[in-house]
Amino acid sequence: xxxxxxRQPGHPADVLSCINQPVPQPAHGExxxxxxxxxxxxxxxxxxxxxxxxxxxxxxxxxxEGVGIVEHSGGDLRGRLFQGRRVVVLSRTGGTxxxxxxxPSAQVIPVSRSLSDEQAATFFVNPATAWxxxxxVLRVPQGQWLVQTAAGSALGRMIVRLGQxxxxxxxxxxxxxxxxxxxxxxGADCVVVFNEAEDDPGQLTETLRQIVGESGxxxxxxxxxxxxxxxxxxxxxxxxxxxxxxxxxxxPLQFSPRTLMTVGSSVEGFWLGNFLADKGLLFxxxxxxxxxxxxxxxxxxSEIAGSWKPDQVAVAVRAAEDSSIxxxxxxxxxxx
Numbered sequence: 230x231x232x233x234x235x236r237q238p239g240h241p242a243d244v245l246s247c248i249n250q251p252v253p254q255p256a257h258g259e260x261x262x263x264x265x266x267x268x269x270x271x272x273x274x275x276x277x278x279x280x281x282x283x284x285x286x287x288x289x290x291x292x293x294e295g296v297g298i299v300e301h302s303g304g305d306l307r308g309r310l311f312q313g314r315r316v317v318v319l320s321r322t323g324g325t326x327x328x329x330x331x332x333p334s335a336q337v338i339p340v341s342r343s344l345s346d347e348q349a350a351t352f353f354v355n356p357a358t359a360w361x362x363x364x365x366v367l368r369v370p371q372g373q374w375l376v377q378t379a380a381g382s383a384l385g386r387m388i389v390r391l392g393q394x395x396x397x398x399x400x401x402x403x404x405x406x407x408x409x410x411x412x413x414x415x416g417a418d419c420v421v422v423f424n425e426a427e428d429d430p431g432q433l434t435e436t437l438r439q440i441v442g443e444s445g446x447x448x449x450x451x452x453x454x455x456x457x458x459x460x461x462x463x464x465x466x467x468x469x470x471x472x473x474x475x476x477x478x479x480x481p482l483q484f485s486p487r488t489l490m491t492v493g494s495s496v497e498g499f500w501l502g503n504f505l506a507d508k509g510l511l512f513x514x515x516x517x518x519x520x521x522x523x524x525x526x527x528x529x530x531s532e533i534a535g536s537w538k539p540d541q542v543a544v545a546v547r548a549a550e551d552s553s554i555x556x557x558x559x560x561x562x563x564x565x
Contacts, residue, residue, distance in 0.1 A: 232327035233542045233560065236288045238279030241546040245277065245291075247539045253331045255303035260311060260334045262318055264562045266350040266536065267295030267325040269549040271477070276323060280479070282500065283322065292325030294318060296349035299337065300329070307510070308334040315340055317352040317517070321502045326539070328562045338513055341521045347533045348524055351557050356520045356529035358501050359387040362450050362472055364395065366499065369448045371396030374441045376449040376464070378457050379477055380417070381408030383531060383557060388450070389417045390528045400440060402433070402457065423457060425478065430460035437464040445469060445492065455480030465494035474499040532556035538564055
């Protein structure tokens with residue numbers, strides 16, 4: 230079988246290769262999935278570079294999500310129930326960039342036939358993150374502001390559409406005016422342009438407070454860290470909550486503890502894999518039904534930029550990192 234792997238961390242286009250490996254066999258509690266498609270997400274690229282929360286044990290196969298068919302079960306009840314069914318895969322350790330992958334049966338969930346392979350492949354990382362952060366963890370009330378950084382991303386645009394659907398207001402922070410124009414056209418309630426390499430973080434804090442009012446920001450999600458995320462923290466009001474779920478800047482958050490102490494605000498880390506690990510099958514199935522409905526309605530659907538074969542992985546990852554290309558780039562394993 231063909232797999233995409235890297236033998237050492239580095240620039241994805243340089244260190245990834247497509248090789249042949251024996252088909253793996255699942256142990257008890259595992260299933261083997263014949264992969265159909267898998268997206269190239271920012272978390273995958275950070276993993277390959279050695280900058281992700283999870284460090285690779287090289288040689289390693291990337292890929293934290295995708296869609297495929299369960300072909301063989303290691304013997305547990307859940308695995309036997311899923312055998313022969315198309316499932317979405319959310320692998321906590323990677324491995325979906327392969328024609329066959331073995332994962333715990335708890336990390337696969339059957340997906341509706343109403344979704345294309347492309348939408349099923351991108352089912353979890355972005356749509357589930359958008360829903361879970363805003364509706365399950367923060368529970369942003371209708372009419373309240375939600376500040377989000379890196380809002381021009383695919384996930385950011387999903388959160389804007391979700392806000393329109395459920396009633397919270399989107400205050401988006403982006404680096405470029407071109408991204409701001411796209412979000413305004415999408416229906417974002419307010420967009421602020423801030424380039425942390427050039428602009429004053431203090432001004433960003435003040436601007437956010439001016440927009441939401443003297444009481445300060447109540448809810449925020451940050452994918453950037455560094456000066457951008459730190460400025461958002463300083464805009465938080467009494468009892469506010471911020472979820473830190475990314476480190477796109479590569480820099481740590483920096484703020485005085487008194488920033489949180491004086492207003493009783495909090496900053497929490499969020500990782501979808503950890504959240505779902507604590508949830509049972511009934512919750513996951515309910516989440517899948519809700520996400521399926523929202524994807525079909527165009528709220529949490531993913532724009533697809535294109536798809537490539539595994540031996541074209543270098544071209545695919547370059548496209549995924551090209552800021553001029555909108556949409557998800559996929560690896561397809563169901564083609565010769």
